[in-house]
Amino acid sequence: MARIGEASAPSATGDALARARLRASLVPDLLIEARRVVNTVIAGWHGRRRRGIGENFWQFRPYVEGEAVSRIDWRRSARDDHTYVRDREWEAAHTVWLWADPSASMLYKSTTASVSKEARALVLILALAELLSRSGERIAWPGLTDPFTARNGAERIAGHLSHASTLPMKPDLSGIRRFSDIIIASDFLDPVEETREWLDVLARHGVRAHLIEVADPAEETFPYTGRTEFTDPESGEKLTAGRAEMLGEEYRRYYLARRQELAAWCKRLGWSFAVNHTDRLASEALVRIHMALTADGGGYAAGVRA
Structure with missing residues (x-):
């Protein structure tokens, strides 16, 4: 699926250094927001409790x-x-990999949203890093950190993000092994077959994945009317529609079909899939991920609207 944004959306042709500086400036505030979100859900968070070798x-x-x-x-x-x-209770530490999509399309924020998709994805991942670290789990960001255990896990990942000059659009996942989990926050706007090809290595290695689709409400409802210019934030290509409302029905059908196909694929693999809209609370997605991480040997298929 083409990544569509309004003409005012940031372009992928922006300088990589500028993106790195922007991310570095945002991360401290996003870490604070992540900890605020954590405080709203921590009472119900009990780690990935399961039976096994232990004293409790x-x-x-x-x-x-x-x-x-x-x-x-x-x-x-x-x-x-x-x-x-x-x-x-099983007491061995588990490795949970965390990743937020740094693609240009994630910078999109419509007038109906409170934050950009990138900001929401990073808050979700940093909040999960905080919660998992408190639970004694090993966490890591593919291509950025090796797995580690630390009470200040979110702060450490935030530091790595602040100092990273570039982040790959899609990290190498081949080093993630069986019995690990990975949580991926992205808009997943690439064609489903490309997403499946990228994530297939996880399925082959027996890794359990949890996908969080971060969606701007305008991307889903397509509220545009009249003459409207759209810009692909990845390529910079433009499309001018004389009557944008004429495209709405077909666009919405295509958009939701992509999501449903991806969710169905995750369900078949025993993975979890959830949607978090940028005009809704980040804590809603954390509750869904908590349910998925603590499920015994099976994925949690969330509904397509959160």
Whole structure:
């Protein structure tokens, strides 16, 4: 799908150094915003709790024939006619990769939105870095950091982003291995087949991915009328429509079909897919990702509107 923006949208022909300076100037404020968002959801965030090797109690569950008898909790089992096993909580650190799309199309912000797509994507990723770091998980940004564990994980990633002179439009994902998770915040406006080709390496390596489509409401509703000039922020190409409203129905059908196809592909892989609009709260997407990360061995297919 073509990346369409209003004529006032920033162009991809802008200098890379200027983009880096702009990002560096925004990151400190975005980190503050990310921590504010974290404070609104932290009460319900319990990390990726699951059963496994550890010291802390996780749950009672029915005994399954073939399990070691030593795992049976006889005191709990004595309360009724069932036999129960006491599970402990998995305590090994897990690696969660985080990435926000730095493409020029992410700079778009319509008059109906409160922030640009880039700002929202970075707030989401920094907020997740903060939450995951507090939970003791290893985090990393592909092509920018190696996996690390630190209580100030969001601050460390923000520092790397501030000092990065350039960021690849699509990082190399081949080094991400099985049993890791990756959270990707993007507008996913490329043709679905290109997105699938890029992310296929994750599926082949057994990585569980969580896609957050960051959408400006104007991109979805196409509210334009009359003579309107559109500019592709990636290539700089322009399209002038004499009566823009005549394009609306076909555009909206094409736009939503792309999203539905991508969401269906994620569901088949056991991945999660969510949409976060820039005129809605960032915390809504964090709640969905929390549900997906804590799901036992399966993806959480979010609805196509958040």
